[in-house]
Amino acid sequence: MDAPLIEATHLVKLYTMGDETVHALDGVSFSIARGGYCAIVGPSGSGKSTLMNILGGLDTPTAGRLVIDGADIGTLDDEGLAAFRNRTLGFIFQSFNLLPRMTAVENVELPMIYAGIDAKERRLRAEEQLVRVGLGERLTHRPTQLSGGQQQRVAIARALAGRPALLLADEPTGALDTHTGQEILALFNELNSEGVTIVIVTHDHGVAAATKRTIEMRDGRIVGDHRNERSRHDAHV
Amino acid sequence: MMRTSDLVGSAARALRSNPMRSALTALGVIIGVASVVAMVSLGAGAQAQVERSIASLGSNLLIVVPGAPRGQGGVRGQAGGGGGWDSLTLDDAEAIAAQVEGVMVVAPSQRSRAQVIANGLNWNPEIQGVTPAYLTARDWEIAEGRFFDETEERQARRVVVLGATVVEQLFPNVNPIGETLRINGGAFEVIGVLASKGQTGFQDQDDIVLAPLTTVKRRISGRSRRADTVSQISVKAVSEDVLRQVEEDVTTLLRQRHRTREGEDDFTVQNLSSITETAQQTTQVFTYLLGGISAVSLLVGGIGIMNIMLVSVTERTREIGLRKALGARQADILHQFGLEAVALSVAGGVIGLLLGVLGAWLMTSLFNLPLVIAPQNAIMAIAFSGLVGVLFGAYPAWRAAKLDPIEALRRE
Numbered sequence: 110m111d112a113p114l115i116e117a118t119h120l121v122k123l124y125t126m127g128d129e130t131v132h133a134l135d136g137v138s139f140s141i142a143r144g145g146y147c148a149i150v151g152p153s154g155s156g157k158s159t160l161m162n163i164l165g166g167l168d169t170p171t172a173g174r175l176v177i178d179g180a181d182i183g184t185l186d187d188e189g190l191a192a193f194r195n196r197t198l199g200f201i202f203q204s205f206n207l208l209p210r211m212t213a214v215e216n217v218e219l220p221m222i223y224a225g226i227d228a229k230e231r232r233l234r235a236e237e238q239l240v241r242v243g244l245g246e247r248l249t250h251r252p253t254q255l256s257g258g259q260q261q262r263v264a265i266a267r268a269l270a271g272r273p274a275l276l277l278a279d280e281p282t283g284a285l286d287t288h289t290g291q292e293i294l295a296l297f298n299e300l301n302s303e304g305v306t307i308v309i310v311t312h313d314h315g316v317a318a319a320t321k322r323t324i325e326m327r328d329g330r331i332v333g334d335h336r337n338e339r340s341r342h343d344a345h346v
Numbered sequence: 347m348m349r350t351s352d353l354v355g356s357a358a359r360a361l362r363s364n365p366m367r368s369a370l371t372a373l374g375v376i377i378g379v380a381s382v383v384a385m386v387s388l389g390a391g392a393q394a395q396v397e398r399s400i401a402s403l404g405s406n407l408l409i410v411v412p413g414a415p416r417g418q419g420g421v422r423g424q425a426g427g428g429g430g431w432d433s434l435t436l437d438d439a440e441a442i443a444a445q446v447e448g449v450m451v452v453a454p455s456q457r458s459r460a461q462v463i464a465n466g467l468n469w470n471p472e473i474q475g476v477t478p479a480y481l482t483a484r485d486w487e488i489a490e491g492r493f494f495d496e497t498e499e500r501q502a503r504r505v506v507v508l509g510a511t512v513v514e515q516l517f518p519n520v521n522p523i524g525e526t527l528r529i530n531g532g533a534f535e536v537i538g539v540l541a542s543k544g545q546t547g548f549q550d551q552d553d554i555v556l557a558p559l560t561t562v563k564r565r566i567s568g569r570s571r572r573a574d575t576v577s578q579i580s581v582k583a584v585s586e587d588v589l590r591q592v593e594e595d596v597t598t599l600l601r602q603r604h605r606t607r608e609g610e611d612d613f614t615v616q617n618l619s620s621i622t623e624t625a626q627q628t629t630q631v632f633t634y635l636l637g638g639i640s641a642v643s644l645l646v647g648g649i650g651i652m653n654i655m656l657v658s659v660t661e662r663t664r665e666i667g668l669r670k671a672l673g674a675r676q677a678d679i680l681h682q683f684g685l686e687a688v689a690l691s692v693a694g695g696v697i698g699l700l701l702g703v704l705g706a707w708l709m710t711s712l713f714n715l716p717l718v719i720a721p722q723n724a725i726m727a728i729a730f731s732g733l734v735g736v737l738f739g740a741y742p743a744w745r746a747a748k749l750d751p752i753e754a755l756r757r758e
Contacts, residue, residue, distance in 0.1 A: 162752050165671065167670075167671060167751050167752050168752060187675070187676055188675050188676075188677075191670070191673050191674060191675040191676075191678075192673065192675075194670075194671060194672065194673045195672065195673020195674075196673070200671045200672065202755070206664065206668045206671075206755070208665060208668070210359070210363050219669070219672055220672040220673050222348060222349070222352045222356075223348055223669075223672060223673040223674050223675070223678060224673065225348065225349055227349070228351070228352075267672075271673070
């Protein structure tokens with residue numbers, strides 16, 4: 110069997126607020142295999158956002174060890190983290206975070222700019238990804254000319270463009286209506302079936318149920334970790 | 347690692363996205379660079395002008411005039427105190443020629459002003475009674491005809507050589523050689539025309555009539571003055587190296603002859619090279635002063651850039667957070683914002699340079715000065731505006747690069 114894509118061992122994250130020390134993460138251990146499709150759920154304050162920031166290379170753990178795609182996150186400096194975010198990760202945000210003055214295809218090109226890929230190749234790959242998420246007709250539209258669902262698809266294309274090992278989605282359906290949210294989840298399911306590893310961070314158990322596995326968090330600890338029913342999972346497809 | 351072409355592209359996009367703001371921000375630098383360039387060019391023009399006008403009086407030249415010296419730089423004092431206006435004589439000139447070493451020529455002259463009439467036109471030029479040596483002493487060239495010789499000078503012939511302006515005024519359509527003109531009722535034959543020295547400053551050197559010294563003494567300004575006094579003695583040294591020595595020797599000799607002591611002189615020896623130096627220093631100081639004042643406006647322009655860049659960083663906090671999440675390194679963000687500031691200020695610098703040259707051209711043609719644009723000044727202006735961009739863009743760019751991506755993404 111392959112080594113898991115994500116291997117977290119006893120992650121601890123401490124925040125000092127005034128005199129008080131908050132355990133945002135209090136010894137979190139789990140692993141996610143390549144090709145996995147997993148949701149991390151929990152109410153606000155459960156530490157799921159902290160975990161996501163650490164998984165995303167935006168933050169570093171106070172203690173513990175996190176290896177993603179062979180890279181020990183705790184040992185990376187700023188430059189190493191930037192390269193990690195660029196090559197290993199694809200970020201998807203609740204509020205899409207598209208740059209308003211750029212067209213869809215230019216937005217998708219953005220991470221490839223930081224990878225130093227030349228303009229021609231970039232354009233080609235960006236268009237390819239937009240076609241993949243079903244926006245082949247809207248390459249030169251600006252974000253304001255697109256619906257919320259379409260904007261999130263552009264963001265997904267952007268996350269995919271760097272051919273990352275892991276898609277990390279933070280409440281990806283939070284800003285969308287139920288129907289559009291279902292469509293986005295269906296797209297995730299499709300991408301997963303093509304072999305993309307996806308981790309969704311959400312407070313919504315309905316969203317979590319659409320994935321293959323749910324990790325539940327509370328007060329900085331994992332309180333539950335179970336496979337979702339295949340039937341329920343399929344029901345959303 | 348971001349490609350340079352992408353870096354330039356993203357800076358250009360950011361500046362184009364808010365053209366009004368970019369233009370107004372660059373305006374500060376435009377005004378700063380334009381005024382520096384214009385002022386420095388104006389100063390250089392004034393300096394060139396001063397040098398040219400003094401050099402055109404004659405090189406390696408000392409001018410001895412009657413009257414006590416006052417102040418520095420050869421400014422001539424009032425008559426009285428040390429002596430009157432008629433303290434210099436032809437004998438003084440001869441003594442200088444005979445006794446001072448390193449002298450090429452000595453040219454005594456008598457200045458006068460009188461109405462000159464020819465062709466039914468009249469004009470009021472400066473009339474100088476001179477010896478043939480004057481031509482050499484003052485670096486005059488003959489453009490047409492000839493100059494009078496020693497014999498004609500001694501015999502007080504009624505001949506004149508005209509400056510270009512006088513020819514223009516009195517003989518607009520006629521060749522003046524051989525023509526007759528009248529000065530104080532007497533008839534004079536025009537035998538030559540001087541090559542033009544051009545308008546220098548506010549004085550037209552070509553507005554001159556040269557006549558034999560004896561002729562002027564007897565027939566034009568003779569009146570009540572002593573027969574052997576002169577209004578000026580021009581002393582030309584053989585080279586610039588001996589000029590100081592000649593100046594001292596002339597002074598010593600004249601003190602002996604006039605029986606005066608230092609501080610009681612009834613004559614003044616003006617050294618044109620020291621006047622040139624003083625004038626150069628003065629214009630140099632003015633150039634620096636004007637340039638310095640202008641540099642302050644460039645500084646203000648730089649602060650304007652910093653201000654706008656800080657606003658821009660705040661406005662684009664989310665964008666910066668996103669770029670970092672997508673893999674931008676701190677260096678990438680630093681370069682992106684730094685380049686925007688530098689692009690703004692260099693664009694301002696180039697436009698400012700063009701406007702400054704235009705302004706310098708307008709001012710120099712207004713004041714009738716030569717236009718001096720040193721290429722190294724132009725390069726300096728561009729380089730300096732680039733430096734302003736780097737200096738004032740560095741802090742906002744550093745702030746952007748150091749933003750915490752988690753905080754930045756959370757910002758609405």
